[in-house]
Amino acid sequence: MELHEIAHRVKCDFYGCNNLAKYSFTTKGLIKRDLCFCEECLRGMYKEISKLQTPKGIESPFKLKKRLRRGDE
Numbered sequence: 001m002e003l004h005e006i007a008h009r010v011k012c013d014f015y016g017c018n019n020l021a022k023y024s025f026t027t028k029g030l031i032k033r034d035l036c037f038c039e040e041c042l043r044g045m046y047k048e049i050s051k052l053q054t055p056k057g058i059e060s061p062f063k064l065k066k067r068l069r070r071g072d073e
Helices: 039-052
Strands: 002-005 023-026 035-037
Touching: 035 039
Parallel strands: none
Antiparallel strands: 002 023, 023 035
16 A cells, blocks of 8 residues: 555545545555545544554663663663
């Protein structure tokens, strides 16, 4: 799946939105055509998705795990 900026003028694919699309979402074969979104609709979609799925932080590669530390430290 990819989300990228588009250069050509296309209407936003959300129902009722009459803005010009700025971003395109493609699934590489699962959906036959790209979905185009304006910036306002993309932000709204991002806010709604963030309510369901929160990204987890990665473990820092610079911190040593407790089991690797020596006892005198």
